[in-house]
Amino acid sequence: MDSDRFDTRAGFQARLEDCLSRSRMTLAMFDPDFGWWELGSIGNDALLRAFLRHGGRLKLVAHSNARLERDAPRFLRLLQDYSHLVECRLTNGSIGHLTDSFCIGDSHHLVRRFHCDHFRGEAIFHAPSSTQSLLERYQSIWAETRPGLQAGVTGL
Template identity: 70%
Template structure:
């Protein structure tokens, strides 16, 4: 078991790198807009592609996907390439007050930010007991969502 706190963008990104790199089966994420997750970066694209190539499944829930659509073209290509393994959902209006942020991998590793406007949070590795409440919370959020981002192929 390993638990570490972070309070910077670099610390948050390092925690995500660790969790993305360890994931084999599932990555489940919630953030109001994923603006600070750098899902469109070269590094995260490589980590997520390796995860999905191995047959992993990715679930994202956001209040809005506008930032991903506008700022993360690599993530949109990832969605196009692996849409059968990625599910993006959008919360109902009744949940828009939620401001925390988290990622759970394989029901054993979790990265949590206590508020989406700040980088203060913690990462817990190999600690399934710490993920249980986060997973239950995600199930509740998931039940109040609608389909979100989809792979779209456009052409002339």
């Protein structure tokens, strides 16, 4: 198990890129709005496209899609190109108070910010036992969602 902590935006981005590049089958992500994730950056777009090209499945849950729609045109193109492998969901009001932020890759890798307004967090790689409780929480969050961002809805 590889584990380390971070407390900067650059630290978070580096660990997120590690998680994206290590994952092969599934990426499960939660953030209130994915505003700091840079999902539309050139580097993350390339990593996500490689992941999806090989049949990976991407699942995102957010409270709001506004920042992705406004700030991530590459991600919107990716959603259009791989709509059969990407699912974006929105939370119901009952869980709108959640403020942490995380990405789970292949049930083995984890990048987590303890609060969405701060970059303090941890990354854990090659540790399925360390991701299990957060994966169960993600599944509970997923159960409280409705369809969100879709290629057709964005006007693409």
